[in-house]
Amino acid sequence: MLDDRKLSVLRAIVEDYVSTNEPVGSKTLVDRHQLGVSPATVRNDMAALEEDGYITQPHTSAGRVPTDKGYRLFVDRMSSVKPLSSAERRAIESFLGGAVDLDDVVGRTVRLLAQLTHQVAVVQYPSLTRSSVRHLELVPISSTRVLVVLITDTGRVEQRSVDLPDPLSEDEVADLRTRFNSRIAGARLADAPAKLSDLPEAVPPTLRADVTAVTATVLETLVEKPEERVVLAGTANLARTGALDFPRTIRPVLEALEEQVVLLRLFGEITDAQTVRVSIGEENPHEGLWTASVVATGYGSEGDEPLAGLGVLGPTRMDYPGTMGAVRAVARYVGQILAEG
Amino acid sequence: MLDDRKLSVLRAIVEDYVSTNEPVGSKTLVDRHQLGVSPATVRNDMAALEEDGYITQPHTSAGRVPTDKGYRLFVDRMSSVKPLSSAERRAIESFLGGAVDLDDVVGRTVRLLAQLTHQVAVVQYPSLTRSSVRHLELVPISSTRVLVVLITDTGRVEQRSVDLPDPLSEDEVADLRTRFNSRIAGARLADAPAKLSDLPEAVPPTLRADVTAVTATVLETLVEKPEERVVLAGTANLARTGALDFPRTIRPVLEALEEQVVLLRLFGEITDAQTVRVSIGEENPHEGLWTASVVATGYGSEGDEPLAGLGVLGPTRMDYPGTMGAVRAVARYVGQILAEG
DNA sequence: ATTGGCACTCGGAACCGGCGAGTGCCAGGA
DNA sequence: TCCTGGCACTCGCCGGTTCCGAGTGCCAAT
Numbered sequence: 001m002l003d004d005r006k007l008s009v010l011r012a013i014v015e016d017y018v019s020t021n022e023p024v025g026s027k028t029l030v031d032r033h034q035l036g037v038s039p040a041t042v043r044n045d046m047a048a049l050e051e052d053g054y055i056t057q058p059h060t061s062a063g064r065v066p067t068d069k070g071y072r073l074f075v076d077r078m079s080s081v082k083p084l085s086s087a088e089r090r091a092i093e094s095f096l097g098g099a100v101d102l103d104d105v106v107g108r109t110v111r112l113l114a115q116l117t118h119q120v121a122v123v124q125y126p127s128l129t130r131s132s133v134r135h136l137e138l139v140p141i142s143s144t145r146v147l148v149v150l151i152t153d154t155g156r157v158e159q160r161s162v163d164l165p166d167p168l169s170e171d172e173v174a175d176l177r178t179r180f181n182s183r184i185a186g187a188r189l190a191d192a193p194a195k196l197s198d199l200p201e202a203v204p205p206t207l208r209a210d211v212t213a214v215t216a217t218v219l220e221t222l223v224e225k226p227e228e229r230v231v232l233a234g235t236a237n238l239a240r241t242g243a244l245d246f247p248r249t250i251r252p253v254l255e256a257l258e259e260q261v262v263l264l265r266l267f268g269e270i271t272d273a274q275t276v277r278v279s280i281g282e283e284n285p286h287e288g289l290w291t292a293s294v295v296a297t298g299y300g301s302e303g304d305e306p307l308a309g310l311g312v313l314g315p316t317r318m319d320y321p322g323t324m325g326a327v328r329a330v331a332r333y334v335g336q337i338l339a340e341g
Numbered sequence: 342m343l344d345d346r347k348l349s350v351l352r353a354i355v356e357d358y359v360s361t362n363e364p365v366g367s368k369t370l371v372d373r374h375q376l377g378v379s380p381a382t383v384r385n386d387m388a389a390l391e392e393d394g395y396i397t398q399p400h401t402s403a404g405r406v407p408t409d410k411g412y413r414l415f416v417d418r419m420s421s422v423k424p425l426s427s428a429e430r431r432a433i434e435s436f437l438g439g440a441v442d443l444d445d446v447v448g449r450t451v452r453l454l455a456q457l458t459h460q461v462a463v464v465q466y467p468s469l470t471r472s473s474v475r476h477l478e479l480v481p482i483s484s485t486r487v488l489v490v491l492i493t494d495t496g497r498v499e500q501r502s503v504d505l506p507d508p509l510s511e512d513e514v515a516d517l518r519t520r521f522n523s524r525i526a527g528a529r530l531a532d533a534p535a536k537l538s539d540l541p542e543a544v545p546p547t548l549r550a551d552v553t554a555v556t557a558t559v560l561e562t563l564v565e566k567p568e569e570r571v572v573l574a575g576t577a578n579l580a581r582t583g584a585l586d587f588p589r590t591i592r593p594v595l596e597a598l599e600e601q602v603v604l605l606r607l608f609g610e611i612t613d614a615q616t617v618r619v620s621i622g623e624e625n626p627h628e629g630l631w632t633a634s635v636v637a638t639g640y641g642s643e644g645d646e647p648l649a650g651l652g653v654l655g656p657t658r659m660d661y662p663g664t665m666g667a668v669r670a671v672a673r674y675v676g677q678i679l680a681e682g
Numbered sequence: 683a684t685t686g687g688c689a690c691t692c693g694g695a696a697c698c699g700g701c702g703a704g705t706g707c708c709a710g711g712a
Numbered sequence: 713t714c715c716t717g718g719c720a721c722t723c724g725c726c727g728g729t730t731c732c733g734a735g736t737g738c739c740a741a742t
Contacts, residue, residue, distance in 0.1 A: 025735050038685050043736070061692050061735050100562070101501055135480040139492060147492065151480060157490065157498045160442055221441070235576060236595035243584075250591075254577035366704050379716050384705070402704050402723050 001052070007078060008035060009045045010054055014066050014074045018319055021244055023063030068281035068316060071293070075278050075320050082321040084329050088116065092333050099337065102126075102155030106231055109310065109334050114234025116326040119314035120257065124267050125229040126154035126300060126307040126338070133184045133192065136218070138177045143167040148217055152189070154300070154307060154338060162217045165209040172207065176214065179203065193219055228308075230263045237314070245291075245315030252288030257313070262286045266294050267309030273301035273331060276324045281316045291316065295323045299331040300338045310334070342393070348419060349376060350386045351395055355407050355415045359660055362585055364404030409622035409657060412634070416619050416661050423662040425670050429457065433674050440678065443467075443496030447572055450651065450675050455575025457667040460655035461598065465608050466570040467495035467641060467648040467679070474525045474533065477559070479518045484508040489558055493530070495641070495648060495679060503558045506550040513548065517555065520544065534560055569649075571604045578655070586632075586656035593629030598654070603627045607635050608650030614642035614672060617665045622657045632657065636664045640672040641679045651675070 012033045016024040026039040026046060035042065046064055049055045054070035057063065066074070084092075095112050099105040106123050113121035131152035139147040144167050149159040168176075179202075183195045196219065200212045235257065238250045246253060256262050265285055270277060279294040293316045298306025311327055353374040357365040367380040367387060376383065387405055390396045395411035398404065407415070425433075436453050440446040447464050454462035472493035480488040485508050490500040509517075520543075524536045537560065541553045576598065579591045587594060597603050606626055611618060620635040634657045639647025652668055 023735090027735075039735095040685055040687095041683085044684085047737080057736090059693060061690085061733090063735070101499075134482070135488070137478050137480070137490065139476040139478070141475070147475070149478065149490065149492065149498065151488065151490065151500070155500070157500055158442075159492070159496070159498050233599060236592050236599060239590050239592035239595060242590060249580050249583060251577050251580035254580060258574065258577060364704090368704075380704095381706095381716055381718090382714085385715090388706080398705085400724065402702095402721085404704065 005035070005037070006045045006049060007073075008033075009042055010049055010066070010070060011074060011078045013046075013049075013055060013064055014070065014078075017065055018317055021241065021317065023058055023065050025063035028063075068283065071280050071316055071320070072283075075280070079321045079324075081276065081328060082325040084325055088326075089329065092116075092330060096333055096337055105155075105334065105337060109330060110231050110233040113310065113312055113326065113330050114237065116330070117312045117314070117323050118234075118237050118240065119312040119318070119323065120232060120234045120237055121310075121312050122257075122263060122266070122296075123231055123310040124264070124308035125231075126152075126156060127228060128152065128156065128158070129190050130188070130305065130307055131156065132186060132188045135185060136177070136180045138173050138180070138214070140168070140170055140173045143169075146173060146214065148214060148221070150218070150221075158221060160217050160221050162214050164213055166206070168207075168210055172210075176203075176207070176211065179211075180214075180218075228260075228264050230260055232257060234312075241315075245317060253292055253313075256286045256288035259286075262289070266296060266311070266313075267298075270296060270298045270309045271305060273298035273306040273335060276328050277311075278320065278324065289313070293318050293320075295320070295327050297327055297331045300335045306335075307338070346376070346378070347386045347390060348414075349374075350383055351390055351407070351411060352415060352419045354387075354390075354396060354405055355411065355419075358406055359658055362582065362658065364399055364406050366404035369404075407658075409624065412621045412657055412661070413624075416621070420662045420665075422617065422669060423666040425666055429667075430670065433457075433671060437674055437678055446496075446675065446678060450671060451572050451574040454651065454653055454667065454671050455578065457671070458653045458655070458664050459575075459578050459581065460653040460659070460664065461573060461575045461578055462651075462653050463598075463604060463607070463637075464572055464651040465605070465649035466572075467493070467497060468569060469493065469497065469499070470531050471529070471646065471648055472497065473527060473529050476526060477518070477521045479514050479521070479555070481509070481511055481514045484510075487514060487555065489555060489562070491559070491562075499562060501558050501562045503555050505554060507547070509548075509551055517544075517548070517552065520552075521555075521559075569601075569605050571601055573598060575653075582656075586658060594633055594654075597627045597629035600627075603630070607637060607652070608639075611637060611639045611650045612646060614639035614647040614676065617669050618652075619661065619665065630654070634659050634661075636661070636668050638668055638672045641676045647676075648679070 012029055012035065013024050016029065016032060026042040029042055030039050046055065050064065053067060054073060055064040056067050058065060092112060096108055099108050106125060110121045110123040131154045134151045134153045137149040139149060141147055141161065144164045145161060146164065147159060147161050149157060151157050179199065183199065184192050187195055196215050199215055200208050203211050235254065238246065238253060276295060276297045281293060282290045284290060284292065284294060292313050294311055294313050296309050296311025298309050300307030310331055312323060353370055353376065354365050357370065357373060367383040370383055371380050387396065391405065394408060395414060396405040397408050399406060433453060437449055440449050447466060451462045451464040472495045475492045475494045478490040480490060482488055482502065485505045486502060487505065488500055488502050490498060492498050520540065524540065525533050528536055537556050540556055541549050544552050576595065579587065579594060617636060617638045622634060623631045625631060625633065625635060633654050635652055635654050637650050637652025639650050641648030651672055653664060
């Protein structure tokens with residue numbers, strides 16, 4: 001069905017179309033690639049490829065364009081992830097090296113990815129549920145109000161203020177702080193509920209109501225509402241090729257990008273930091289992204305599942321090998337930096 | 342030069358053009374507005390307005406379109422800020438009311454603004470330099486490393502890790518924490534350097550090197566690099582009217598929006614929270630925004646200068662009265678909420 | 683199986699003419 | 713002096729027509 005030459009033809013079509021953005025015909029194909037056969041032969045192969053749904057012609061008497069299925073085959077069987085140039089590697093290192101805190105790391109990463117790939121970059125903050133508690137701080141604001149500040153080992157800081165049913169002294173707050181930390185410092189967030197469940201009973205009755213209130217806030221905020229955060233950069237790249245890549249308009253794409261839920265779903269299926277996942281055109285879950293492709297992977301894996309995901313989004317007409325290489329490289333460096341810091 | 346009727350004509354042109362997005366001619370103008378004069382008279386006025394640069398015709402034998410100068414006159418002299426409907430007010434209250442922390446307030450605000458105005462919304466986080474220190478927390482990570490966490494009265498939390506020249510015990514860290522807080526808790530960030538300057542000399546010599554390191558980090562992070570943060574929402578609204586509003590392409594606009602520096606400059610000139618500032622077309626500092634208008638104001642003013650700015654960005658062809666009303670109303674509610682929380 | 687030849691298709695560019703919205707100007711009237 | 717109706721003029725837009733050529737599918741020959 002699909003002999004080697006047909007695959008070569010498909011590869012050539014994809015590569016040409018990606019670089020020229022014009023439907024590619026049999027003639028130009030044999031000119032630009034050493035296929036060793038005549039245009040007529042290529043035409044036969046193209047007819048077969050079209051029959052199988054890998055390519056299509058926008059209109060009669062025009063060249064062929066890869067379909068989603070064609071890109072899929074290309075990505076799965078014919079492309080190898082392209083390693084970065086050493087200049088690019090150095091750029092990554094120096095650019096990410098100067099980061100001072102987590103916000104900075106994430107911010108630099110997303111801008112770097114956008115610049116390297118000329119696409120829209122998406123970076124997810126390290127997942128709270130997969131992080132551990134470094135420290136829980138209680139800051140008295142007034143006698144009936146404290147600020148709960150939770151710091152994770154990945155550098156995330158979350159905070160909420162809690163109204164207390166009974167006034168607390170500074171010493172009592174300090175006591176509570178110690179009690180909380182001795183129980184959950186170092187524990188994974190996912191394990192926090194179990195470790196805190198019997199805390200109200202373990203404190204003197206006078207504190208019980210307050211402890212219950214604080215505990216409830218901690219749990220609600222940090223476990224039940226994991227509030228995964230996602231940041232974007234490079235949305236201007238969507239408009240790079242004029243209306244060529246996103247024919248209707250880029251509006252549905254921008255809308256999809258603003259829906260956190262959609263973005264998070266793009267990373268939901270990522271289960272390890274080794275492979276780069278590619279989702280092409282109508283494979284995407286959200287209708288607004290049916291003209292786009294997403295190249296994503298996990299980062300910050302410590303053996304098992306990754307801390308979070310990152311990736312880029314662009315037109316289906318995309319340089320997959322190069323993009324995959326950039327995404328993989330950046331993910332590795334970020335993981336490395338987080339492990340050090 | 343500009344009698345009352347000419348102003349009425351200009352107002353009518355602006356209003357019609359904003360609502361129809363088509364160059365408006367003398368005939369349609371007298372139909373839709375009660376000007377009480379004939380098209381011919383209006384034509385004469387239009388010729389005068391064009392002479393003075395308030396309107397222009399895209400090409401001969403087309404209607405007139407307001408220029409930047411025309412919009413400016415309209416905003417300055419002919420439009421009053423349109424108050425919101427009570428339904429809109431209720432929507433604002435209920436939408437912003439549920440916020441749990443600062444991130445949430447800012448996030449909800451920016452989405453609300455985008456939705457109310459159908460433009461791109463921009464919200465600046467409360468300025469660090471104008472905030473006060475609520476609490477400075479030192480969290481030991483290892484014996485030679487501590488995490489500095491600063492919490493402001495506006496709810497912002499900033500954190501950095503510091504490598505210590507000498508190891509510190511937990512008790513010593515606690516001691517430092519007390520020393521720092523007794524000096525700067527409650528102080529404005531801008532005043533922090535002065536209050537900390539002699540701290541290294543006031544501690545036992547064994548701690549001196551560490552105190553110097555921590556102090557340096559605190560100052561560097563929070564004063565010298567105030568790192569103002571800005572968030573966006575509603576970029577999809579740029580593509581709302583197809584290519585009508587941003588003729589070239591929306592790319593330069595998206596690019597400008599990604600440059601924090603540019604955005605921050607838009608708020609730099611805001612000095613009070615009462616007035617709504619409008620910047621039209623080529624009045625904007627950045628070339629990419631020459632086809633756009635910015636409507637901005639301050640929020641969270643506590644008597645003197647506001648904590649930060651917020652606003653929206655859209656095409657120059659914009660409903661200025663309505664947009665100004667929405668921006669002002671949202672700014673007031675946000676200020677209120679921050680004052681309470 | 684591959685290839686050169688050939689007739690055919692059809693989108694896009696270029697051209698053209700008519701329509702009509704909109705203008706500027708002018709002369710007459712309040 | 714200002715307003716108004718009338719009128720000739722301009723020019724962008726729209727629909728129709730023509731023409732060109734890239735690209736195709738098919739077929740007979742190798």
